[in-house]
Amino acid sequence: MNAKAAPAKTNPRLHTPTSLGAEATRDVSGALNALLADHFALYLKTKNFHWHVSGPHFRDYHLLLDEQADQIYATTDPIAERVRKLGGTTVRSIGHVSRLQRVSDNDAEYVTPLDMLAELREDNARLADRMRQTHGVCDEHGDVATASLLEVWIDEAERRAWFLFEATRPGETPGR
Ligand SMILES: [Fe+2]
Numbered sequence: 001m002n003a004k005a006a007p008a009k010t011n012p013r014l015h016t017p018t019s020l021g022a023e024a025t026r027d028v029s030g031a032l033n034a035l036l037a038d039h040f041a042l043y044l045k046t047k048n049f050h051w052h053v054s055g056p057h058f059r060d061y062h063l064l065l066d067e068q069a070d071q072i073y074a075t076t077d078p079i080a081e082r083v084r085k086l087g088g089t090t091v092r093s094i095g096h097v098s099r100l101q102r103v104s105d106n107d108a109e110y111v112t113p114l115d116m117l118a119e120l121r122e123d124n125a126r127l128a129d130r131m132r133q134t135h136g137v138c139d140e141h142g143d144v145a146t147a148s149l150l151e152v153w154i155d156e157a158e159r160r161a162w163f164l165f166e167a168t169r170p171g172e173t174p175g176r
Helices: 022-052 058-085 094-100 113-141 144-168
Strands: none
Touching: 022 058, 022 094, 022 113, 058 113, 058 144, 113 144
């Protein structure tokens, strides 16, 4: 899988018992750590756009992005703790996140509101794709618990993508 995301040899003092086996620890933990980095990167990008969005739909977009950022952030702790339960070690710093993340940052001085929502929609859709791939890794190792968590997080990412899509769909009638 993603060799870059594979955990280094775990310090024996951080070893946690699991009956899933060393390969599951390596493969599932590696995939989860990359997903964790993606969630932190997407969390900060969503907050970035929450803080910098402007224009006539400010209130709607500002609130939508805050709600989505909260949901993304709430996912980070269960991912990290799942890695520890599997006997792996997890992300330790912003620097560590930046080495693992596949969600690209957007440091642009100004982004139009529609571009913000379109970019986040794409990011959430790709995140759902990567979580589906990780679900396959879990299946290979019989890790039903991680697979079950992923099913919820995939649904949440797809919901976020849906809301972002609908918020940018051209309206047929003005207002509501
Ligand atoms: Fe806020």
